[in-house]
Each structure stands twice: as C-alpha cells, then as structure tokens.
Amino acid sequence: MRCYIQYLGVVDKLGNSHYISLEEGLNVITGRSSTGKSAIIEIFDYCTGSHTNTIPVGVITENAKLYFVVLSTGKTKLVIARTQGENSTKTFYKVDPDVKIEKLTADYFEEEYFVQIKNFLIELEHFCGLDVSDTDETIDWQQKKGRPSFRNMVSYMLQPQHLIANKYALFYRFDEKEKRERVIEEFKIFSGIVDQQYFTLCQELADKRKLLENYEREEARHKEEKARRAEELDFTRQNYACISGMELFPGVSSEQILSAPQQYLDQLEQYAVKVNEESEEYKEQYKKLWKDKNALLAKKRKLVVKLEQIEYSIHYANQYAEMMDNYTPVKEAITEDSECPFCHSKTNSTRLEANRLTEAIQWLNKELRNSKYRIDSFLPQKRSVENEIGDINKNIEAIDYRLRELYKINERLEKNQSLENQTLKCTLQVQNILEWAVESMLRYDTKKIDALNNEIKSIQALLDKKYNVENELKKAESFINDTMNKIGNRLAFEKSYQPINLRFDIHTFELYHQVSEKEKVYLRSMGSGANWLYSHICLFLALLRYFAETKSSTIPSILFLDQPSQVYFPAVDTNRKEFNAKELKKGETELDDDMSAVTNLYTQIALVIEAIYKNCGYRPQIIISDHADKLNLNGFDFESFIRARWRKSDDGLINLKIIEEKQK
Numbered sequence: 001m002r003c004y005i006q007y008l009g010v011v012d013k014l015g016n017s018h019y020i021s022l023e024e025g026l027n028v029i030t031g032r033s034s035t036g037k038s039a040i041i042e043i044f045d046y047c048t049g050s051h052t053n054t055i056p057v058g059v060i061t062e063n064a065k066l067y068f069v070v071l072s073t074g075k076t077k078l079v080i081a082r083t084q085g086e087n088s089t090k091t092f093y094k095v096d097p098d099v100k101i102e103k104l105t106a107d108y109f110e111e112e113y114f115v116q117i118k119n120f121l122i123e124l125e126h127f128c129g130l131d132v133s134d135t136d137e138t139i140d141w142q143q144k145k146g147r148p149s150f151r152n153m154v155s156y157m158l159q160p161q162h163l164i165a166n167k168y169a170l171f172y173r174f175d176e177k178e179k180r181e182r183v184i185e186e187f188k189i190f191s192g193i194v195d196q197q198y199f200t201l202c203q204e205l206a207d208k209r210k211l212l213e214n215y216e217r218e219e220a221r222h223k224e225e226k227a228r229r230a231e232e233l234d235f236t237r238q239n240y241a242c243i244s245g246m247e248l249f250p251g252v253s254s255e256q257i258l259s260a261p262q263q264y265l266d267q268l269e270q271y272a273v274k275v276n277e278e279s280e281e282y283k284e285q286y287k288k289l290w291k292d293k294n295a296l297l298a299k300k301r302k303l304v305v306k307l308e309q310i311e312y313s314i315h316y317a318n319q320y321a322e323m324m325d326n327y328t329p330v331k332e333a334i335t336e337d338s339e340c341p342f343c344h345s346k347t348n349s350t351r352l353e354a355n356r357l358t359e360a361i362q363w364l365n366k367e368l369r370n371s372k373y374r375i376d377s378f379l380p381q382k383r384s385v386e387n388e389i390g391d392i393n394k395n396i397e398a399i400d401y402r403l404r405e406l407y408k409i410n411e412r413l414e415k416n417q418s419l420e421n422q423t424l425k426c427t428l429q430v431q432n433i434l435e436w437a438v439e440s441m442l443r444y445d446t447k448k449i450d451a452l453n454n455e456i457k458s459i460q461a462l463l464d465k466k467y468n469v470e471n472e473l474k475k476a477e478s479f480i481n482d483t484m485n486k487i488g489n490r491l492a493f494e495k496s497y498q499p500i501n502l503r504f505d506i507h508t509f510e511l512y513h514q515v516s517e518k519e520k521v522y523l524r525s526m527g528s529g530a531n532w533l534y535s536h537i538c539l540f541l542a543l544l545r546y547f548a549e550t551k552s553s554t555i556p557s558i559l560f561l562d563q564p565s566q567v568y569f570p571a572v573d574t575n576r577k578e579f580n581a582k583e584l585k586k587g588e589t590e591l592d593d594d595m596s597a598v599t600n601l602y603t604q605i606a607l608v609i610e611a612i613y614k615n616c617g618y619r620p621q622i623i624i625s626d627h628a629d630k631l632n633l634n635g636f637d638f639e640s641f642i643r644a645r646w647r648k649s650d651d652g653l654i655n656l657k658i659i660e661e662k663q664k
Contacts, residue, residue: 001073001128001129001547001553001556001557002073002074002548002557002616002618003072003128003556003557003558004071004072004556004557004558004620004621005072005621005623006021006022006070006072007019007020007022007068007069007070007101007104008022008043008044008068008069008070009067009104009653010043010060010064010065010066010653010654011064011065011068011081011104011106012064012065012654012659013063014662014663015065015105015107016105016655016662017101017105018654018655018658020040020643020653021643022621022623023643024618024619024621025609025613025620025641026602026605026609026619026624026641027622027624027641027643028624028626028638028641028642028643029624029625029626029642029643029644029646030625030626030629030642030644030645030646031573031645031646031647031651031652032573032574032627032646033572033574033627034058034059034652035646036060036646036652037563037625038056038160038562038563039055039056039653040560040623040625040653041158041160041560041562041625042055042056043055043067043069044158044560045154045158046067046082047068047069047080047081047082047091048080048124048154049091049117049120049121049124049151050151051117053084053088059652059656060654061084063654063659064084064654065083065084065106066081066082066083066084066092066109067082067084068080068081068092068109070099070101071127071556074618076097077096077097078095078096078124078127079093079094079095079096079099079104079108080092080093080094080120080124081109089116090114090116090120091114091115091117091120092109093113093114094113095127121149121151122147125148125149125150125554128150128153128554129554130148130150130190130554131195131196132148132189132195132196134199134200135147135148135185135186135189135199136199136202136203137199137202137203138203139206145182148182148186148190149182149186152182152183152186153190153555153556154173155171155172155183156171156183156540156547156555157172157555157556157558157559158560159172159536159540159560159562160560161563163536164533164536164564165529165532165533165536165564165566165567166532166536167524167532168524170509170523170536170539171509180509183509184507184509187473187476187506188469188473190547190553190554190555191550191552191553192550192552192553192554193467193469193472193473193476194469198463198469201459201462201463202463204459205460208452208455208456208459211452212452212453212456218444219444219446219449222440222444225440226258226437226440229258229433229436230254230255231254232433233254233257233430233433235402235405236426236429236430237249237254237426239405239426240423240426240430241285243275243419243423244275244419244426246274248426248427248430252264257434258433258437261435261437261438261441262434262438265435265438268427268431268434271427274423275419275420275423285402289399289402289403290403292395293396293399293403296392296395296396296399297396299392300389300392300393300396303385303388303389303392304389306385307382307385307386307389310378310381310382310385311382313378314378314379314382473507474506476506476546476550479542479546479549480504480506480539480542480543480546481502481504481542483542483545483546484502484538484539484541484542485499485501485502487537487538487541487608488500488502488534488535490600490604490607491534491537491538491600491601491604492534492596492597492600493531493534494527494530494531496527497513497521497526497527497531500513500534500538501514501515502514502535502538502539503520504542511539513526523535528567529567530567530568530597532567533567534601537564537604540559540561541605541608544557544559544608544620544622545608545612545620548615548616548618548620549612549615549616558620558621558622559620559621559622559623560622560623560625561622561624561625562624562625563625563626563627564601564624565598565627565628568585568594568597569598569627571583571584573627575647576648576649577647578647579628579629579630581594581595595631598631599631599632599633599634600634602628602631602633602636602638603634603636605622606635606636609622629645
C-alpha cells in the first residue's frame with residue numbers, strides 16, 4: 001500500500017509541537033546519542049496501538065503530553081495521536097486532507113476524536129484497505145480467530161536497534177508465540193493473496209464437509225440397521241416356511257426385498273394365507289440346524305484345545321524367562337591349563353570344558369533375550385483363536401434361538417393356535433419390516449450425498465482457481481529469495497558466505513544460508529554481526545519490495561531501520577560537532593573498510609528504493625536513524641536524504657529552547 005509518514009512528533013506539556021518532516025523514499029535522521037533518534041520507532045509503535053509505552057524514559061517522556069503521527073496516502077491524510085502515560089487506553093483518530101503541521105498543537109487534538117484502542121485499530125485497518133473481518137477457515141465458535149490486526153503489520157515495518165543485527169530474532173516482538181503465529185498466518189492476507197471471500201468460502205467448505213460427514217455416518221448407521229433388518233426378515237421368512245410349508249417371496253433375497261420394499265408390500269397384500277400341512281419343511285430345517293450346530297461344536301473343541309496349547313506355551317516361556325533372570329552366568333572363561341597335583345603334568349581338558357560351559361551359558365543368555373519375543377509371537381495367535389471361538393459361540397446362540405422357535409410352533413399348536421394364525425403372524429412381522437424400509441428410504445436419500453459432494457467440488461475448484469494459496473505462497477517465497485540474494489551479493493558478507501544464498505521459509509519465517517541441498521546455516525550460526533545485519537537488511541528490503549510490487553498488499557510501504565551502522569561503530573556517540581567514525585570504531589578491521597561497508601549499505605538501500613519506483617511509480621519510505629553522516633554515496637546525494645541532524649546541545653526531537661523560552 002502506498003503510504004508514508006509525513007510528520008512525526010510530540011506535543012509538550014506547554015502545548016508546543018516538536019516534530020520532524022518526512023518524505024517518500026530514503027529519510028535519514030542522524031546525530032549524537034540521546035537526542036531521540038531511536039524514540040522515533042517507539043513513538044510510531046505507540047501511536048499505532050501498542051499496549052505498552054516503550055518510549056525511552058528521559059527528556060522526551062518528561063516533557064511530552066502526547067505523541068502524534070501524520071500518515072499520507074497521497075489522496076488523503078490521517079492524524080493519529082496518543083497521550084503520554086501507562087494507562088492510555090484511547091487513541092486520537094482523524095482523517096484530515098488539509099492538515100497543516102502548524103495546526104498540530106494541543107488545541108488540535110480534541111477529546112471527541114479519541115476512541116478506544118480496539119475501535120481505533122479497526123479504523124486504522126480500514127484506512128489501509130484491510131477489510132477482512134473474519135479469518136476463520138472453519139466455523140468454530142469456541143476458538144474464533146477474529147480479524148487481522150494492524151499490530152501484526154508492524155512486525156514487517158520495524159527494525160529497532162536491538163533487533164536489526166540480532167542473530168536470534170528477525171521480526172519485531174516475535175518472542176510472543178501467539179503474535180508470531182498470527183503474523184505468519186496473516187501474511188497471505190496482508191500480501192493480498194486472499195480476501196474476505198476466501199475465508200467465507202473456506203467456512204462454507206468446512207461446513208459442507210462436516211455435513212457430509214454427518215450424512216456418511218447416517219448412511220453407515222442406515223446400512224447397519226438395514227443389515228440387521230435383513231437378518232430379521234430372513235428369520236421371519238424361515239419361520240413362515242416352517243409353519244406354512246411354503247416360501248414367502250421365493251427366489252428373492254431379503255437384501256433385494258429391502259431395496260424395493262413398496263413393491264413387496266403390494267405383493268404381500270395379495271397373499272392369501274395358505275398352509276401345506278403335509279410339508280416336511282419343519283423337519284428339514286430342524287435337521288439342518290442340528291447339523292450346523294454339531295459342525296460348529298466340533299470346530300470350537302479344536303480351537304479350545306489349540307488355545308490351551310498356546311496358553312501353556314506362554315506359561316512355559318514366562319517360567320523359562322523367570323528362571324534365566326535368577327541365573328548368574330560365568331563372566332570369563334578359564335584360560336590356563338590345569339596341573340595334576342601328583343605328577344605335575346599339565347592338561348588343557350579342564351580349560352576346554354570350562355570354555356564349553358561358557359559358550360553354553362552365552363547360548364542360554366541369548367535364549368533368555370529371545371524368550372520375550374517368543375511370548376510376544378504367541379499373543380496374536382491367542383487373540384485370533386479367542387476371536388474365532390467368540391464368533392462360533394454367537395453362531396451357536398443364533399442356532400439355539402432358531403431351534404427354540406421351531407419348538408414353539410408345536411407348543412402353540414398344542415395351545416390351539418392354528419398354523420394359519422401363526423402364518424398370519426409371520427406375514428404381519430414381515431409387513432412391519434417392509435414398512436420400516438419404506439419409511440427409511442423416504443427419510444434417507446443418497447442423492448443428498450451426491451449433491452453435497454458436487455457442491456464441495458465446486459467450492460474447492462473456485463478456491464483453487466481464484467486463490468490457489470499454496471502456489472501463491474511459493475511464488476512469494478521465490479520472489480523474496482531472489483530479491484534477497486540480488487541485494488546480498490552486493491553487500492559485504494564474509495567470504496565464507498559468498499556468494500550468499502539466503503532462503504526465507506514462508507511457512508516458518510526462518511532465514512538461513514543454503515550451502516548445499518542438505519546443508520543449511522541458520523542465521524544464529526552465521527558468524528559475525530555484519531552477516532546478521534546484512535541478513536536482516538536483505539530480508540526486509542525484499543519484503544518491502546514484494547509488498548510494494550504486490551498491488552493488493554495492505555501493508556504501508558514504510559520501513560524503520562534503527563542504527564544499522566552500529567555493527568561497525570558501536571560506541572556511544574557524544575560528539576556535539578560532527579560524526580567521527582574513528583571515535584566510535586571498535587574491532588580489528590580498517591576504518592576505511594568499515595566506512596566503505598556503511599557507505600555501500602546506504603547505497604544499496606537507495607538502489608532498492610529506485611528499483612521499486614521504476615516498477616511501481618512511487619518510492620517506499622525507509623526511515624533510518626543513525627550516527628553515520630556525511631557519507632559519499634555512489635550515484636546519490638546523501639545530503640538530500642537528511643531530514644534531521646541533531647548534534648548540538650539543544651538539538652533533538654524535543655527542542656529545549658522552545659520550552660525554556662515559553663517557561664520564562
């Protein structure tokens with residue numbers, strides 16, 4: 001998103017405005033230490049909704065009443081501000097196309113424009129074009145992710161002094177696990193890969209998949225119930241045949257009948273109850289059931305014997321293992337020959353026998369180790385046999401039930417219940433089963449599953465065609481990696497890392513140098529502070545360029561770099577006249593080499609800005625706070641980038657002279 005900071009400043013307790021004017025492109029704020037250079041990042045962070053005020057305690061915090069930032073998109077301007085104080089829960093928000101810096105005194109910041117931070121952030125996100133309000137890809141009311149936050153954009157925009165050359169951390173406030181995860185997850189939103197419709201479609205897709213699972217579970221339950229009803233129908237039809245001596249729906253299986261229940265209900269209504277009293281179906285079924293039962297009993301007995309043998313083997317193996325546990329083996333063999341006490345002649349027979357004993361013990365020890373595996377090998381066999389016996393028992397119970405039903409036919413006859421009445425009862429039972437099947441088919445429609453599958457395929461196809469998130473993330477990763485290495489190969493990485501081959505993992509946000517296909521050197525292991533600095537610079541310039549050239553990105557094209565030259569000039573700068581590199585230098589490298597490295601760093605930053613301008617038509621804003629000054633850049637006028645130079649005793653973000661004059 002094309003957006004830059006036009007003004008950033010402080011309104012003091014007397015109502016005076018202290019500010020710096022900034023522009024698109026490269027902005028350098030240089031000067032000695034303790035003048036407020038590093039506070040600029042903290043002021044921006046605080047004004048954009050940080051929950052904590054990390055502005056360094058000192059001259060600024062002692063005199064500040066509120067802090068303000070003016071953002072410009074070229075078309076409009078937004079003034080945001082926040083009062084000094086740990087308990088500040090409101091932020092000033094006012095869109096003002098005609099704002100003038102002269103107006104930004106205490107009177108400008110009227111109370112009615114202050115809103116709660118939560119509401120302020122929503123308005124700020126709308127200002128940036130971030131209109132995604134729901135980032136859940138599934139509908140889970142217990143764990144709602146909510147809307148993406150401008151606060152997560154800040155991680156791409158700030159490189160404070162403690163971070164810019166850090167070997168353990170890359171992104172601002174990534175020590176907070178939840179924030180880290182959200183920033184990574186919301187990359188696809190900030191870069192414009194996805195929008196609100198994407199999440200709406202994802203939720204719809206998840207909802208339909210969940211509904212499909214319910215339908216499939218319903219289908220499975222229906223199949224189970226249908227199988228049970230088929231068995232019940234089989235049993236009733238067999239009873240019908242035993243009682244009447246005639247088959248009901250001959251030549252048709254119960255499964256077929258239940259697949260077209262209405263057809264057989266109609267046929268059942270035309271059935272006249274008839275009984276063949278001469279039929280021997282009763283006797284044939286009785287004989288068959290006893291034959292089946294005897295076969296099952298024979299098989300069961302064999303399995304019971306087999307199970308007993310397996311259990312005995314397990315018992316024996318356990319006893320053997322226990323015996324071996326109590327045995328102490330010989331640890332060493334006899335290596336010397338024995339001597340006869342009478343004739344003093346030597347013989348090796350004792351030694352050989354002892355060593356054979358040792359070998360035998362080693363064999364026993366090996367057997368001991370194997371005993372556990374023997375036990376383990378028996379257990380699956382035991383379970384298999386037990387399951388077979390269980391299945392046989394169930395089948396025997398079913399046969400016994402059928403036999404009891406056959407006996408009941410005669411018992412009912414003895415109680416004067418005619419065969420005709422018993423046959424009629426069977427037909428009524430069959431009718432009940434068929435009526436269940438008709439109702440079930442009306443209630444359960446397989447077409448619902450087919451229709452739902454088609455809807456799921458349609459939504460997935462739309463997501464793949466319009467968004468194709470994984471492919472877009474790969475393209476983003478490739479762009480960032482290529483850009484990093486183009487920049488990096490113009491920077492002074494150590495020779496062991498040249499040519500630099502940086503890789504940024506878009507899914508984990510880890511940065512490493514790829515030595516070979518199998519070897520990676522992560523940032524924390526990349527040697528010197530210069531390597532860490534350049535790695536940070538390469539990554540954040542590449543991200544800046546990616547977001548700028550991605551037309552739909554919502555991240556403001558702003559990047560803060562605080563004290564990038566500290567790697568070469570780490571000492572505190574107290575010089576009130578000019579930048580003196582020799583005073584600040586530490587280490588064994590030559591001063592000219594260090595100055596050349598810093599000069600080249602600034603040159604490369606300026607080149608990246610111009611490359612973005614060539615492709616996008618505007619220059620992203622990079623704000624550098626540093627001690628370095630008077631640099632002789634190759635092809636650029638360093639002085640044209642200077643927005644503030646604070647060297648004198650009264651210089652700084654807070655102009656002490658104005659305060660002193662007003663206090664008089």
